[in-house]
Structures are given as structure tokens and as C-alpha cells.
Amino acid sequence: TIALQHGAHGVGRRRDAAMEKWRAYGLGQFVHWGLYSIPAGEWNGKQYNGAAEWIKSWKEVPATTYDSLMYQFNPTKFNAESWAATAKQMGVKYVTITTKHHDGFCLWPSKYTNFTVANSPYKKDIIGPLVKAYDRRGIDVILYFSIMDWHNPDWRYDIKTREDSVAFDRFKQFTRNQLLELLTLYPAAKGLWFDGTWDKSWVKQAAFADSLEKEMRAMRPGLIIGSRFRADEYGKRHFDSNGNMMGDYEQGWERKIPEKITDVHGNDWDCVMTVPENQWGYSKIWKGHIKTTDELLEMLAKCVSLDGNFVLNFGPKPDGTLRTEELDLAKGIGAWMDTNSEAIYNGEYAGLVKQDWGYYVKKTGTNKIYMLVFNVPVSGALNVVLPSRTAISKVYDLGGPGLSYVPEEIGTSTYFIHLKQQTFKRPFVLVLETADNS
Numbered sequence: 001t002i003a004l005q006h007g008a009h010g011v012g013r014r015r016d017a018a019m020e021k022w023r024a025y026g027l028g029q030f031v032h033w034g035l036y037s038i039p040a041g042e043w044n045g046k047q048y049n050g051a052a053e054w055i056k057s058w059k060e061v062p063a064t065t066y067d068s069l070m071y072q073f074n075p076t077k078f079n080a081e082s083w084a085a086t087a088k089q090m091g092v093k094y095v096t097i098t099t100k101h102h103d104g105f106c107l108w109p110s111k112y113t114n115f116t117v118a119n120s121p122y123k124k125d126i127i128g129p130l131v132k133a134y135d136r137r138g139i140d141v142i143l144y145f146s147i148m149d150w151h152n153p154d155w156r157y158d159i160k161t162r163e164d165s166v167a168f169d170r171f172k173q174f175t176r177n178q179l180l181e182l183l184t185l186y187p188a189a190k191g192l193w194f195d196g197t198w199d200k201s202w203v204k205q206a207a208f209a210d211s212l213e214k215e216m217r218a219m220r221p222g223l224i225i226g227s228r229f230r231a232d233e234y235g236k237r238h239f240d241s242n243g244n245m246m247g248d249y250e251q252g253w254e255r256k257i258p259e260k261i262t263d264v265h266g267n268d269w270d271c272v273m274t275v276p277e278n279q280w281g282y283s284k285i286w287k288g289h290i291k292t293t294d295e296l297l298e299m300l301a302k303c304v305s306l307d308g309n310f311v312l313n314f315g316p317k318p319d320g321t322l323r324t325e326e327l328d329l330a331k332g333i334g335a336w337m338d339t340n341s342e343a344i345y346n347g348e349y350a351g352l353v354k355q356d357w358g359y360y361v362k363k364t365g366t367n368k369i370y371m372l373v374f375n376v377p378v379s380g381a382l383n384v385v386l387p388s389r390t391a392i393s394k395v396y397d398l399g400g401p402g403l404s405y406v407p408e409e410i411g412t413s414t415y416f417i418h419l420k421q422q423t424f425k426r427p428f429v430l431v432l433e434t435a436d437n438s
Ligand SMILES: C[C@@H]1N[C@@H](C#Cc2ccccc2)[C@H](O)[C@@H]1O
Pocket: 032, 051, 053, 054, 195, 254, 272, 280
């Protein structure tokens, strides 16, 4: 191994209560909201081809003109309680909210910049009411923070000159001030979700970022920080030069999901997912494929079956309301979770041979295994292969009380579960209770 000053702070999973709770969430909500929600992917009547929250980076958009959107930010229909109630009904256990995206606009009245809600027609803090509304419903809040800040004149993509270095030192202090300010103003926040940390300027700040992470953790014991925050002194991100993960969970699964358990190296992780192909902030036009409730439920099942959390993104409209398509998805996912959420919460990798019909999830700390079924074979027989000397003692359907099955043993610890009907309109969950039959 390489002697590192600024590598991983530990090896293996955190076992404290705060992280055990994070591990059990299963389903989360992401909220991307800010000035970018106003143009919503369009500028002077032309469609921006990128993600709507990146429109400031479009050459057609003069930075100062974009920044003057602050004087249009007035979400008169914003109601934090309404967002939190929708999330509650959907069954999410945590929410990640953008406090400041790459454009630098702060949804809280930061005293370290004028580019905040305080100087918009809306005037009021957005983050505080959201933290309160979600937290009092038992939904934990994680604060998204972009290190890259296109508004701050001291931001640099790389440090090449003495002037760069002096400016970026100011930027680092500004960043530290804002992060300590967020932790001070919103003590109920359980974690920080960092973004915009890929440029050389920040990758070169191993010592500063390491020290800042330690300072934030000391300030808020139990604070949860992902692997995207910092690099080690050799510029390695997410995993240090010895291959150890920096941070409490792997933050690399953005709009993608691991295929198999070895892809996640025994770590905790989250997958953050957009409803359209790649739009996080509100975009007037959703191009390409829009994911359905059942597609998103299958992504959720796959993530939990591989020891991860699935975090679905919402991009609220500039007036503060949620778009219809997202409200419909929240309802559809919520209806399924009303029946089946015990297969999602406190779920983990079951260690069984993956079958085509769907995903296994083991209830943490128990021998209870859930079969989340998305693909019913034409035979109607679900194949189950258990570790040797393990037998199925009971099988029943979460959705149909009293609907139980008698599995057919077709080999050593190998079974067929013969379904009683051929067609199923929705994904469903069977509960498998096993017993040691050695
Ligand atoms: C969580 C997501 N990360 C941000 C990004 C990005 C990005 C930027 C360049 C190349 C690939 C991805 C998106 O704007 C959104 O906030």
C-alpha cells in the first residue's frame, strides 16, 4: 500500500446508527431547483440540447444575463409542505435538495454572497422550510452542494498561475464558509451530497478538502458525505490510491445502475436517476424516453437488491409547483410502496443466484427474503436456488393476504414456485421464509 496523508479515513462500512439508517432508506428523492428552472432548457426561443440546469454554460447565454434571472425568481406557488407531503406519499425515506448548483445561486440567504434568494423578489429562505417540512414527516434531508461555482469570480477550472492560486485560495475560504454556514443554519440535515468536484482546481486540493471534511464531521457527528467530495494527494477520486473509498458511500452511479454485486465492491452506494434521459432541473420539453412507474420500480428493486439506494429526481417548475408527470410517478410509486415497501426498506443483497424473474432482497438482520417479480416466465414457474442445506419453509404474496404457495422441490435446495395466475398487471412481491434443513 501507498502511505497516504489524504486518502480514505477508514476501510469498510460505517456501522454507526446514522449510517445504518442511511443504508436502510432504499428510496430517496432528489430535488433540482434554482434559476435554471426559469429558462427551463430554452433561451431566446432556442432549445438547449444539454441538461436544463447547465444552460448557463451554453455559449448562447451571456453569464450576466443569466445571473439577472435572480430578479425573476419568485415562486409564488412554492409550498414546502406540499412537496414533502408528495414525497411522503411516494414512500421516500430521504431527500437530497440543491442548495447551490453549478450556477452559484443559493436557495438559502448566505451571508457570503449576494447571489441568493434574499436578493430575489421571493426574498425568503427556501432551504429552511424544506428541511422543516421533510424532517417533521420523518424524511431525512441531505443537502446537495456544488463546489464548482460559475458565479464566483474566484472559481478556477485549474490553477496555472500565481493569480489563479491567490484567487482559488479565496474561493476555498468562501466554500468552507458556505458549508459551515449550511451546517449551522440547518442542523437537522443528515448529510451533504457534493457535486462539481471533477475539475483539476479542486482535485489539487487534497489537503484542504481532507481537512474540511474532518472539520464538518467534527461539527456534525454522524454526518454522511459521499465519495465525490474529494481526491487524494495523487488526484485519485472516489477511491484513493490504495483502492479504498473516500467517503461513506459511492457516489458514482449517476443515471446508471450496477449490474452485479461485485460492481459495488462491498460498499454502500446511491443511484441518482432522472425521469427523462438527462434532465435534472425543470425542462419545458422532455425529449426522448420518459421512464414509467414500472421501469422506475424495477430500477428501485435492482438498486436495493445490490445494497444501494435509489434516488429519483424531481425538477420543480419556476412557480414552485411540481410538474404533472412527476406527481403522477410519485402517486404510482407510492401506490406500489403502500403494498410492498417492506421489501424495500431495510433491504440488502440476499446472496442468492440471480433469476430472470426479478430481484431478491434480504431483510437486514433476518432470514426473510423477498422476491420482487417483474418478469413472469411463460411456464408460470419461478425458479429459486438456495444455498445448500437451506429449505423454503413458507412463501406468500405481499399483495394478496392469504395468497400462499407450496414450492415444488426439483433438486437440492432448488425449487419451482408455481404461480396461480398467468397474467400480472404490476410487479409483485413474494415473501420467502427459509429454514436450515441440515
Ligand atoms: C446530479 C447531477 N450532476 C450534475 C452533472 C453533471 C455532469 C457534468 C458533466 C459531465 C457529466 C455529468 C447534474 O447537473 C446534476 O446535478
